[in-house]
Amino acid sequence: MDCLIEPNGSYQMIGSDFLNLDPATAPPRGRTAWLTQQLRTAITDGTLAPGTRLPASRVLAGELSVARGTVVEAYRRLGEEGLLVTNHGGGTEVAALAATSASLPNPEPDEPTPKELLNISAGVPDLSGFPRAAWLRAERRVLTTATAAELGYADPQGTPRLRTALANWLARSRGITAGPEQIIVTAGVTGALSLLAQVLRDQGITDCAIEDPGADGNRRILDYWLDTLHPIPVxxxxxxxxxxxxxxxxxxxxxxxxxxxxxxxxxxxxxxxxLAWAEARGGLVVEDDYDSEYRYDRTPVRALHAAAPERVVHISSLSKVLAPALRIGWMIAPTDLHDDLVRKRWATDLGSPALPQLALADLIDSGTLERHLRSLRLRHRERRDAAVAAIRRYLLGCRIEGVAAGLHLLVRLPEHVDDTMLAARAEEAGFAVQPLSAHRISPGPPGLIIGYGPHPPPRLEAALQTLGAIGRFTPA
Structure with a gap:
């Protein structure tokens, strides 16, 4: 049955010249992406004019014979793109600036293409929720207000505006007291680690201890610049x-x-x-503030830097809140390292591009970033709960760890299971999952890392059900 949405705000059950939504054309999977694209196309080509009122989610879901959550999610995605607005008590309407927001690129497809692996290993957020319209508005404000000095060569340490915004953000969210002059903007956490490792090597420090197991990416960066890595059990x-x-x-x-x-x-x-070890050894603690933004079942943990700023290098980024593609991170180092780090950054590439830094500062100062983070926490908590439920249902005999925070879970496998072989068999079945052994230096118990951030609950359940059958944790 076709559902007609008319520009005057009414809707009826017959087709006409405005917008016909035929659920028969929707794929069996990916109905959210289908509905989102149908509405997006109608808005961007002018079929649905600014101010057009859309049906209530419950009504449209009933007429299309889809779950109400499908409509709610489609409306949410278009709202984050700036194409729809929700008025309290007044329903959902096409935004007045929809025509100017229409040039935004479309989100990633809801389902992977047949040749793609469904990746349930990556600890990344739901990138379809990137605040595209808010970022575009921030960039426009920046281009409208940026001074000639801000459009020139940036300070290799980072733009003053972003460093000031970050200083305020870190004080509120991580308990870190650091002035803008102490913050160095980097190309993400990877850029910070690379920069720090080079300066340490210049000072005669050619080895570093790392967690085992620990992030393989960080280990490879340090291994590139330093001579020796010491694996320390966790x-x-x-x-x-x-x-x-x-x-x-x-x-x-x-x-x-x-x-x-x-x-x-x-x-x-x-x-x-x-910290006592660092003081006695004259050593340095490098704090990767990984996943500190996502807490579901526990109180916030204060950054280590706050307790010993002259013994701790604090590094972090907003890759898990916005998107890794921004390549913006930061570092706060002890006084005796700061100037050398800034000089090394200048000698390497003169620093990060200024315009994205200014746009990020705008998002922080306006409160947009904190609102976006609150929304992501709710969404990711729902997906965490779905992943935990599916693992308990389909991976019998396995233990789940890391539930209280973050964007991934660690599934401890029975001792007899080869996690590398299980991951290879999962790849043959069409989805990627990380074996715990890939992040170890020393041998240890098997496990799998399950990233739930990018995936809606039905997709997580389907993948984990397949994984359970592959590993024979549940009856085939």
Whole structure:
């Protein structure tokens, strides 16, 4: 049955010259993407003019014989693109600026193409929720207000406006007291690690301790620049500081707020031991503030930097809140490293592009970033819950860790299971999952890393049901 939406705000059940939505043309999977695209096309080609009122989600869902959540999600996506607005008590309407927002690129398809692997391994957010319209408005404001100096060569340390915004953001969200002059803008966490490793090498520090298991990407970056990496075991309380003290390392990389991949928080006594080690050794703690923004079932964990700013290098980014493609991160280093880091950044590439920095500063200062983060937390918590339920249903005999925060779960497998082989068999079935062994240096128990951020609950359940059958955790 066709559902007609008329520009005057009414709707009826007959086709005409305005907009016919035929659910028979929707694919069996991906109805959200289909409805979103149908409405987007009608808005951008002028079929639905600014101010047109759309049917209530419950009504449109009934007429199209789809779940109400499908309509709600389609409206939400178009709202984040700036094409729809929701008026309290007044329903959902086509935005007045829809025509100017129509040039925004479309979100990624709701389903992977047949040749793509369904990736349930990546610890990334729901990138379809990137605030495209808000970012576009911020860029326009920046281009309208940017001074000649701001359009010239930027300070290699980062634009003053962004560093000021970040200083305020970090004080509110992470308990870090640092002035704008202490912050160095980098090309994400990877750029910060690379920059820091080069400066440490210049100062004669050619080795570093790392968590084991730990993020393979960080390990490879440090391994590129430094001579020796010391793997330090991680247990339920975080990094084993006693094992760290047995090495000759003068620097250590940790993820204290949400360890990757185990999800544990560095326990209070371990935090004290780690800072005492740094003080006694004259060492350096490199704090990767990984996934600190996403907390569901526990109170916030204060950044380690706040307790010992002259012994801790704090590095982070907003890749998990906005998008990795922005390549914007930051670093706060002890005083004796700061100037060398800034000089190295200048000698490398003169610093990061200024316009994206100014747009990000606008999002922070306007409160848009915090509103966006609150929305993402709710969405990701729902997906976390769906992934946990599916794992308990289909991966019998497995233990789940890292549930309280972040964008991924660690599934501990039975000892007899080869996680690398299981991941390879999953790839043959059409989806990617990371084996825990890929993030280890020393041998250890098997496991799988399940990233739930980008995937709606039905997709997660289908993938985990297949995984359960592949691993024979449940009857085929």
């Amino acid at each position: 247990d339920s309380a975080g990094l084993d500081v006693t094992a760290l003290a047995r090495t000759d390392a003068r620097a250590v990389l940790v993820t204290p707020a949400h360890q990757f991949p185990t999800g544990v928080v560095l326990a209070p006594d371990r935090r004290r031991e780690l």
